[in-house]
Amino acid sequence: MSIQPDNRFVDTEPWIDDADISAPERAEMDAPGWLLTWRKFRRHKLALVSGVFLLLCYLMLPVAGFIAPYTPNERSADYLYAPPQSINLWHEGSFVGPYVYPVTAKADLVNFRWTYTTDETRPMPLEFFCEGDEYNLFGVIPSDTHLVCAPDGATLFLWGSDRLGRDVFSRILYGAQLSLTVGIIGITVSFLLGITFGAMAGYFGGKTDWIINRAIEILRSLPELPLWLALSAAVPSNWGPVAVFFIISIILGILDWPGLARAVRSKFLSLREEEYVKAAEMMGARPARVIRRHLLPNFMSHLIASATLSIPAMILGETALSFLGLGLRAPAVSWGVMLNDAQNLASIEIYWWTAIPMLPIVVVVLAFNFLGDGLRASLDPYKS
Secondary structure (H helix, E strand, O other): OOOOOHHHHHHOOOOOOOOOOHHHHHHHHHHOOOHHHHHHHHHHHHHHHHHHHHHHHHHHHHHHHHHOOOOOOOOOOOOOOOOOOOOOEEEOOEEEEEEOOOOEEEEEOOOEEEEEOOOOOOOOEEEEEEEEEEEEEEOOEEEEEEEEEEEOOOOOOOOOOOOOOOHHHHHHHHHHHHHHHHHHHHHHHHHHHHHHHHHHHHHHHHHHHHHHHHHHHHHHHHOHHHHHHHHHHOOOOOHHHHHHHHHHHHHHHHHHHHHHHHHHHHHHHHHHHHHHHHHHOOOOOOOHHHHHHHHHHHHHHHHHHHHHHHHHHHHHHHHHHHOOOOHHHOOOOHHHHHHOOOOOHHHHHHHHHHOOHHHHHHHHHHHHHHHHHHHHHHHHHOOO
């Protein structure tokens, strides 16, 4: 005896008629995942602007020497603590083009400070694509061509000069090469360690999970700043700036991985019970392949957002260590090294422009945070 279905309580009509779907809606349904993510990300205007700004910053790093009017350690003995200069276009009602006024320095023996007098009767046009001190374009190509230079008899200190007569603007551009790169190297080390140990703990469980968890808890229980100081102080003082830079980057990455490892572990503990993971294991897939092909792709959105939010911490870590004199040291140029030169509060009160290196740190950290928030919201499948 066969049982016939009772269609009185069953809707046999399709829920959605294909003819009722418009062309834009069909295109939205058929669009690949990356395109849907990009459309959601574009709606976060602040994150979009931050992403464009950071992209320009990183594109500028290989050609910082071309953009900077001076090399980072080029000194002007006659212009110590020179104030910022403005670039003007008009002089006495007539268009001259980009120019600066010459300034002369004079020692104030009463207040023990340098004073500068601007001669506003002599506009001196700037020189473009001019020859200056030599630098390495893209880090390997020797060049002496600069985008803009000061004319003979004048200076071009857009953000003033420091106690040795070095241009603050040029040093900030060169300092970005180290301060922004340290975050990329540090986050690479952190992600390699965090994903590896977190995946092992979450997928294998048991004794492996217990050992890795105890190591994570020990590292997270140590006070972060004293541990940074101890590891940085262990770096030999006779090492060169490049070696110290890579060691500092690796130290920052090693100390940052426990948080990511714990997040990866918790995610893998839930994903490993899914049916597609069990099916892959029954078909003979090795653990490395299961983790690489089936588990990590489901966690990639969180990893991308975590990367953009972790890079600012790396930059701030390098800045703090260099400011305290335990990170990068002169003649290396980074934003932290520049702030180390501005520790004297009395000097900052008089020569306020020596504290300008704080501004790019604040702007870049905020941009990374805004970008990370936008990516996290765009990659979340539960947000429209």
